[in-house]
Amino acid sequence: MEVVVSSIVEGVNPRRYFDEEEMQELTRSIKANGILQPIAVRQNAEGKYTIMAGHRRFRAAQTLKLDKVPVHLVDGDEDEIALIENSVRADMSPAEECEAAAKILRKMKGDIVEAAIHLGWTEDKLRRRVALSACSQKVRDALAERKIKLGIAELLATVPETENQDKALEKIVANNLSVVEVKHFLAKLTQKLSSAIFDRAECAQCRFNTAVQSSLFSELVADDSFCTNADCFSKKTEEAANIKAEALKENVQTVRVVSLQDTQENFTKLSEQGGHGVGCDQFRSCHSCAKYGAVVWLTPGHEGEVEQDICFDLDCHAQKVAAAHPAPVIAPTTGPDSVETGASPGLDDDGLENASCGENNQDNTGSCCGSSTPAETQFISSAIIEYRRNLWNMVAKKMIAADLEKGRTILLALVINGRSSTTDKYKIESVLKKYDVQSSSFEALCSDIDSKDMALRLSAASAATAFDSLQHSEVQSILHYLRPNLGDFWKMDADYLKLLTKAQIRAVCDELGISEKLESKVFTDKKEALVKAIMESGIDFAGLVPAHLNY
Known part of the structure; x- marks a missing residue:
């Protein structure tokens, strides 16, 4: 059947692009031969005919200003018919x-x-x-x-x-x-x-x-x-590296993820021997340092790789390397400028080197190797610092309780140094209440202290209440005065070991001479298993106190 062109409307056409040359070719063909294949249409509610397939033929007819075109009525889904007809023609x-x-x-x-x-x-x-x-x-x-x-x-x-x-x-x-x-x-x-x-x-x-x-x-x-998807791959890689770094924090004190964006060289490989080695003793000491750790690489080709034995304190590392490799000393010769008396630095009376790792730094307060004073905050964790301070306070109080005279001396020292305010008024009042000392007035308080012979005990008790408020160095000085043996008051336990990383635990075991009493494989276990193995080893820990707890 044929219908007038004006009664036809374009429907849904999946084809959005009409090649101009192809359209011109089709128009010339229709002009010469007419429309050989009818246009597929469906009649709508308004009596018009909607094109289902044949949009190109319809447009060519419009270009040629034809009055009528051949059509055939179809029924079905408009989208399906349009797509099938166009795709089958293979020019879509x-x-x-x-x-x-x-x-x-x-x-x-x-x-x-x-x-x-x-x-x-x-x-x-x-x-x-x-x-x-x-x-x-x-x-x-x-x-x-x-x-x-x-x-x-x-x-x-x-x-x-x-x-x-x-x-x-x-x-x-x-x-x-x-x-x-x-x-x-x-x-x-x-x-x-x-x-x-x-x-x-x-x-x-x-x-x-x-x-x-x-x-x-x-x-x-x-x-x-x-x-x-490079962005997604990079994000997942970085997340995986951070997870690996977090797991490493159980083993070592400092862990850092290093990518190409990290251009600052603020760490170095820690070695025992060689030109940049710190020496065997110092190498072991460094394992307990807060600046000892590992890096997780995020650089291309090395993503996720872990490098252990890293020092994150370049200045300290340089000092330790220099100490392990002292400059050679030239023996004095005769002459007007010769040194005639005194041993050369680093030489004993026989001219032999007497410096060894850990001994060259005895005056370096806060160094991570042997020191005459405890390691400072940059070398041990805040948890260990708090643990040590609690230990010091407990030991000092027990020493004062055992020797009231020393407690009174400490109280006088606090008063003389203007530190009497560090005593705890409320704790002192509880002591007065315990011994039923009247404090309603100054006169009543003095009289009751005399009558009950409480002056010495209250002086010591007052001094003991000050420790929680004293500075770190003040408590340390008082312990130097009291001279307690920490081994009489403290013994290593699981709670203490759990505050350390695996590297620090290994360093403590080496220091105390108990590593050889343990199976070497325990140091490769998880920290929980390592702590359990140490506590169940049957080793007598009496008198064994790590250096970082000493005063």
Whole structure:
């Protein structure tokens, strides 16, 4: 049947791009031979005819100003008929097929099999066309307009972020790059999944996994499984490195994740021997230092690699290396400028070197090796500092309780130094209450202290209440006066060991001479297992006090 052109309206057309040359060729054909294949239409409620398939023929008829065109009435889904008719003719762009196929798939509620049957396509073709929806609009337009080939569009679909696709598209079109050239270019931006240090479970179905893309596209970025989402790969890698670093904090005191952005060289490899070695004794001492640790690398090709025995204090390290390698001393010669008396530094009376690791630094307060004073805050953790201070306070109070005369002397020293305010009024009042000492007035208090002979006891008790408020150095000075043996008051236990890292535990065991009494494999266990092994070893810890707890 024929209908007048004015009664026909255009319906849904999956084709958005009409090649001008092809349209001119079709128009010339219709002018010479007429419309050989009727236009598929469906009559609407208004009596008009909506085009289901044949938009190009209809437009050519309009160009030729034809009055009537041949049509045949069809019934069915408008989108399906339009897509099938156009795709079967094989002159429809894959980008246009993508948008139309996605619409059909939505109508089929995502049923790939059902949609493929309706379209007369293979499931593979349907999946590949729908997968092109990952392309940016500019990429799809370029494909529809035949500016790029399908293989290039499939490659660009693997690139995350539409703006990145658009930037790549500009270079591809401007330089007329081939599919092979684009493939090589994008391969440089991918990451091999087999080298990933993170859990790849989520990658199994990710559209940026080239192994997944192989079932969607004929063009692949690479033959192996690669990730084409560099930002996601980098983020997951960094997260995995941070998790590894967090786990290492049980073993060593300081851990740092190092990437290419970390340009400052503020750490060095700690070695025992060689030109940059610190010596065997110092090397062991460094294991208990707060600046001892490890790094987790995030540099290309070394992602997730751990490097142990790292020193994060370059100045201290330089001092220790210098101490381990003292400058040679030239023996004095006769002459007016010769040194005639006194032994040379670093030499004993026989001219032999007497310096050894740990002995050259006895005057370096706060050094991480042997020191006449306890290590300061930069060398031990805040938890150990607090633990040690509590230990010192407890020992001082017990010493005063055992020797009230010394307690009175300490109280006088506090008063003379203007530190009487450090005594705790409320704790003193509780002592007065305990011994029923009247404090209603100054006179009553003095009289009751005399009558009950409480002057000495109250003086010592008052001094004892001051320790919680005294400065670190003040408590240390009082302990030097009292001269207690910490081993009489303290014995190593699990609570103390849990405050240390595995490296510090090993250093303490070495220092106290108990490492050889333990099986070497216990030091490779988790910290919890290591602590348990030490406490169940049967070793007598009496009198064994680590240097960092000493006053």
